[in-house]
Amino acid sequence: MKTMDAQSIIAKRIALELRTGMLVNLGIGIPTMVANYVPDNIKVFFQSENGLIGTGPIPEEGMAHPLLTDAGGQPVTALPGASTFDSAMSFGLIRGGHVDMTVLGALQIDGKGLLANWMIPGKMVPGMGGAMDLVSGAKRVVIAMQHTAKGKPKIVNKCTLPLTSIRPVDLVVTEMAVIAFPEGRATLMETGPGVSVEQVVAATEAKLVVPDKIPTMRL
Amino acid sequence: MKTVPVEQAVSMIPEGAILMIGGFMGVGTPERIIDELVRQGKRNLTVIANDTAVPGRGVGKLVDAGLVRKTIASHIGLNPETQRQMIEKKMEVDLIPQGTLIERIRAGGCGLGGVLTPTGVGTVVAEGKQKIEVDGKSYLLETALHADFALINAFLADYLGNLAYALTSRNFNPIIAMASDTTIVSAEHIVPVGLIAPDHVVTPAPLVDYIVANG
Numbered sequence: 001m002k003t004m005d006a007q008s009i010i011a012k013r014i015a016l017e018l019r020t021g022m023l024v025n026l027g028i029g030i031p032t033m034v035a036n037y038v039p040d041n042i043k044v045f046f047q048s049e050n051g052l053i054g055t056g057p058i059p060e061e062g063m064a065h066p067l068l069t070d071a072g073g074q075p076v077t078a079l080p081g082a083s084t085f086d087s088a089m090s091f092g093l094i095r096g097g098h099v100d101m102t103v104l105g106a107l108q109i110d111g112k113g114l115l116a117n118w119m120i121p122g123k124m125v126p127g128m129g130g131a132m133d134l135v136s137g138a139k140r141v142v143i144a145m146q147h148t149a150k151g152k153p154k155i156v157n158k159c160t161l162p163l164t165s166i167r168p169v170d171l172v173v174t175e176m177a178v179i180a181f182p183e184g185r186a187t188l189m190e191t192g193p194g195v196s197v198e199q200v201v202a203a204t205e206a207k208l209v210v211p212d213k214i215p216t217m218r219l
Numbered sequence: 220m221k222t223v224p225v226e227q228a229v230s231m232i233p234e235g236a237i238l239m240i241g242g243f244m245g246v247g248t249p250e251r252i253i254d255e256l257v258r259q260g261k262r263n264l265t266v267i268a269n270d271t272a273v274p275g276r277g278v279g280k281l282v283d284a285g286l287v288r289k290t291i292a293s294h295i296g297l298n299p300e301t302q303r304q305m306i307e308k309k310m311e312v313d314l315i316p317q318g319t320l321i322e323r324i325r326a327g328g329c330g331l332g333g334v335l336t337p338t339g340v341g342t343v344v345a346e347g348k349q350k351i352e353v354d355g356k357s358y359l360l361e362t363a364l365h366a367d368f369a370l371i372n373a374f375l376a377d378y379l380g381n382l383a384y385a386l387t388s389r390n391f392n393p394i395i396a397m398a399s400d401t402t403i404v405s406a407e408h409i410v411p412v413g414l415i416a417p418d419h420v421v422t423p424a425p426l427v428d429y430i431v432a433n434g
Contacts, residue, residue, distance in 0.1 A: 073244030126296025
């Protein structure tokens with residue numbers, strides 16, 4: 001059997017966090033891939049912050065509508081039961097705590113779960129888009145990211161990049177580990193397929209709380 | 220409400236005007252009005268919009284033509300030309316969280332001085348802003364935004380100016396329609412009064428000043 005690539009492992013593991021009836025907002029990149037792994041028995045609503053609940057898969061060839069896109073401007077479909085609305089409503093849903101879970105990418109996460117994901121001063125200044133509102137307002141914030149970037153840990157003692165919010169994230173899923181932040185401390189919950197606890201600790205700059213028993217990631 | 224040719228609608232907009240422009244990555248942007256702004260070469264514009272789309276599309280066309288002095292937006296990451304002009308200091312860019320941007324516009328259109336939002340507390344966004352505690356929770360005071368003109372893309376406009384929108388092209392359009400001195404609409408379809416049922420009107424006719432005629 002072909003081993004899963006890092007991005008697929010991350011997306012598939014996060015999909016197991018979904019529960020029927022949830023309103024879920026997926027960021028761009030690996031987070032978008034979570035929609036490909038929704039378990040068959042789970043029905044969720046995906047929100048696109050440009051004004052859609054009930055976002056469906058990419059349309060078939062020739063079936064795209066120019067006025068039906070996701071937050072990246074790419075064509076999507078609307079599932080039966082979908083609804084559309086303006087941006088004030090969309091961000092009212094986000095800030096108002098009506099979004100049950102958001103999945104976002106990250107540049108850095110610190111040992112308390114604080115996130116930096118929107119700019120690299122002097123290098124990349126795209127704007128925060130909806131990220132700050134999502135992290136401030138969603139009921140649960142899940143981070144989808146590769147554990148390291150160019151061999152350097154992304155889970156650090158203290159973020160050197162500008163923070164997205166002072167609200168800590170709830171869960172970080174990488175190809176090497178699942179990390180949560182009970183009592184504000186980065187805690188190893190699961191290891192990735194074929195990854196040892198020692199490898200996770202070595203690839204993580206922040207101090208990790210390591211419980212006695214660490215299960216392997218369920219996929 | 221008046222129906223005007225696009226040339227006349229745009230001739231009302233002076234150089235240096237503050238414009239709110241509908242659209243999200245170009246979806247829901249009134250391209251005909253944008254094209255005419257470029258043709259008439261209106262300079263030194265301040266553009267308030269969600270994003271600057273991509274070069275060659277929507278607000279991106281105004282950026283390409285060098286007509287924008289200042290952009291107030293939530294995201295410019297997909298338009299390298301905006302980033303280039305910002306880095307070369309040819310254009311001032313004010314980046315605002317998307318939910319804060321739309322609420323500042325909504326406040327401007329609804330007679331409010333601003334809004335209190337938790338978004339941005341403790342980040343660089345909070346710099347220079349008043350922090351206010353309400354029931355033990357911290358918020359930033361974000362002040363209202365107002366514009367000289369709102370440029371709207373609607374799906375349906377009736378002869379009176381009632382508007383309805385399609386799918387994800389609604390985005391900023393109905394909110395900016397309330398927050399400017401003059402609202403100019405370009406519609407995909409102009410239809411008889413009554414065809415948009417009262418329950419389906421999103422922007423009521425009195426908010427619309429001009430509809431760009433088919434042509």
